[in-house]
Amino acid sequence: MIKNLKDTGATEVTGNFGASSDIAVVGGGISGLVSAYLLAKAGARVTVYEASDQLGGLGTFFQYRNVHLERFYHCMLPSDRHLLGILRELGLEDQIYWKETSFGFMQNGQLYGLNTPLELLRFSPLSLIDRIRIGLTGVWGSICSSNGLDNVTCVRWLSRLSGRRAFEIFWKPMLQAKFGDRYQNVPALWFWKRFNREKGGGKKECKGYIHGGYRRIINTLSESIKAHGGIIKLQAPVEKLDLTEDERLIVHTTPDKAQVFDRVIVTAPILSLRAAMADGRLASVAERIDAGIDMQGVVNAVLMLRRGLTQHYWVAAIDEEIPFQGVVESTTLLEKTDTAGVHLVYLMNYVHRTDPLFSQSDTEILQAYMAGLKRLFPDLQEDDVIDRFVFRSPFVEPLYTTGYQQRKPPAVLIPGKLYLATTTQVYPEVTSWNGAAGLAQKVVNELLSEHRKTLTNPANEMKHKAYETQ
Ligand SMILES: Cc1cc2nc3c(=O)[nH]c(=O)nc-3n(C[C@H](O)[C@H](O)[C@H](O)COP(=O)(O)OP(=O)(O)OC[C@H]3O[C@@H](n4cnc5c(N)ncnc54)[C@H](O)[C@@H]3O)c2cc1C
Known part of the structure; x- marks a missing residue:
């Protein structure tokens, strides 16, 4: 079991696998590396599959x-x-x-600092009323509850609070800066989380x-995984994920190269995962991942x-x-x-x-x-x-859309066997190394607690099998 030590964010591993569990981690970004590190530390035999020739994913x-x-x-x-x-x-x-x-804003060739209430008041592209409304939106955003914000778009929520013109000139560029031209459907919950994370609840940035x-983080994690007996395979894209006749998981990197595992955590983008599971015994499990997520x-x-x-x-x-x-x-x-x-x-x-x-x-x-x-x-x-x-x-x-909280892929695809810790599940946390590390901890925790249940009650193993063949 892995617990967050109160207030420190540090992890405590209290579960243990013994040397009886082979676990594959698909993807060698921060999510995969943290998952593998925690599992290896808990005594599992871990193998990381990374498609490229480098670890670190988007942080490489x-x-x-x-x-x-x-x-x-x-x-x-x-x-x-x-x-x-x-x-x-x-x-x-x-x-x-x-x-x-600090943060700046370029408007018609003019650079504005936008970090203090005074700088906001000097932001001349907007009328004074609009500037005040933006300031009040910021204050409201830092104190209001997030209830219901997953079901309303940023466009609607921010336009209502700040006014349409202020949205167009001020908030829209911030959304475009993260989603390009696909910002329209992003729920207000995403914005609320991001705003409160970046501004640290009103403190100085x-x-x-x-x-x-x-690189230092990536190398230290990878050395620690190896020191705990883990294996890291580079240039090893997982092309197919399936179940064997005896219901273990089989990971194929090429049609003639495969290895069997007790458990798998997938951290690679789910779009490639869906394809890897599409035509095999896991096809119905893959359908649990919303095909509309892009x-x-x-x-x-x-x-x-x-x-x-x-x-x-x-x-x-x-x-x-x-x-x-x-x-x-x-x-x-x-x-x-x-x-x-x-x-x-x-x-x-x-x-x-x-x-x-x-x-x-x-x-x-x-x-x-x-x-x-x-x-x-x-x-x-x-x-x-x-x-x-x-x-x-x-x-x-x-590309989040309203109601994403309900549609995001589940962490557990097959209890005790197949888990997901991907960028698409971090929401409403902001996608980041912190969000990925937190998700990886949560998923490893789930896997460990399921493992413990199996040790104390082997009948659970049968339950998993029944689930898989549904
Ligand atoms: C421009 C930009 C700026 C950012 N700035 C910050 C920042 O300032 N701070 C911050 O914390 N975060 C930042 N992020 C976000 C952060 O990088 C990501 O949230 C984080 O790296 C996601 O980690 P991950 O492990 O979940 O996924 P990824 O990093 O995407 O890793 C997935 C890994 O899986 C591998 N893979 C893919 N398919 C397969 C396969 N079939 N088999 C095996 N392996 C496979 C990939 O090669 C990759 O290594 C930024 C991202 C970008 C793009």
């Missing part, structure tokens, strides 16, 4: 000069208690550093990073600059002429030793995998993004840019 990294940078900007918040608890356990807590950060980058992707660029652009960590910039939705200037948080001395700027663009942008070349994308950036910062010179890279991912953020 690339080498730049003498440092390793994230492909997609990443930072922590003081409220990330699940992640911080794991880092404490791994002995990494003293490697985290924190800084006050503060973000954290770790010396050595997220995910937003991302096509981001990272630029290494000779100079900084603003003092803000994040600047929202929604403009038809700009082919991305915001600028994250990581160097406002990261120490120079973590960026090889360059100014690090990420241009974020949330876009669906069916968008033509996904098939454009890096050169085409960079040309368009650079033109957009120069439009925002006209004094930026070509010479200011030292290096530039593009990174894409098709499965990033679930």
Whole structure:
């Protein structure tokens, strides 16, 4: 059994598998790594299957000069208690550093800071009444209950509270910055959670990073899994998941390469999972995953600059002429030793995998993004840019719709056997390393408690079998 120690977020493992349980973890992102780490620590024989040649999933990294940078900007918040608890356990807590950060808003070529009530009052694109209504919306958002917010869209909720014009000019760009053009159906509950997470309940915005980058977390987790006897397989995409005749789980990486397990936790995007289970004895189990769930992707660029652009960590910039939705200037948080001395700027663009942008070349994308950036910062010179890279991912953020709370995939697909700990289940928590770590803890906890039940009452094993063949 794994418990969150009160207030600390640290984990305590009180269950144990003995050496009798083979468990596969599909996906080597943070969710898979935390699941495998907790299971290995509890005595299970764990095998992690990662499709790519690197661990870390969306938080993975690339080498730049003498440092390793994230492909997609990443930072922590003081409220990330699940992640911080794991880092404490791994002995990494003293490697985290924190800084006050800020948020900016680019409107018609003008940059506004939007971090204090006074800055909000100075936000001239809106009338004074609209600014006051936005301020009151923020206050209401931080004190109101979340009841019923899953059933109303952000568009409706925010427009009602702040007014239509304030929604269009102020809130819509924030939603677009996360969902691109697919923001319309996102429930207000998502916004409420995110707002309260980022602003930490009205305290000053503060973000954290770790010396050595997220690679350090990934490597420490993977070393710890191996030290506990776990196996990590890279370039091992799970293509098929099925049941054997004697009702054990079989994981295929290629048609002629398969291994049998007692239990499986899937952390890879569920869209690939559905396909892996589609034609076999698990087909009816796969149907329990809502086929309507889709995910937003991302096509981001990272630029290494000779100079900084603003003092803000994040600047929202929604403009038809700009082919991305915001600028994250990581160097406002990261120490120079973590960026090889360059100014690090990420241009974020949330876009669906069916968008033509996904098939454009890096050169085409960079040309368009650079033109957009120069439009925002006209004094930026070509010479200011030292290096530039593009990174894409098709499965990033679930495209939530109202009532998602009821439709999100279950953690337990077959009790005692098949579990899910994927990004699509983190809701209403914000998808993040913290959300993934918290979900992984919860799912491992479920698996352990089911395992204990089987040990005390072997008849439960029969119950599982009956369930599977329904
Ligand atoms: C632009 C951007 C910025 C972000 N910023 C932050 C931030 O500042 N802070 C924060 O905490 N979070 C941030 N996030 C979110 C965070 O990265 C994710 O929530 C988190 O990484 C999800 O982890 P995961 O393990 O659930 O999934 P993933 O990271 O998606 O990992 C899934 C893994 O499964 C593997 N896989 C896929 N198919 C298969 C298969 N068939 N077989 C085996 N393996 C498979 C994939 O290769 C991948 O490694 C950001 C994300 C993006 C895209």
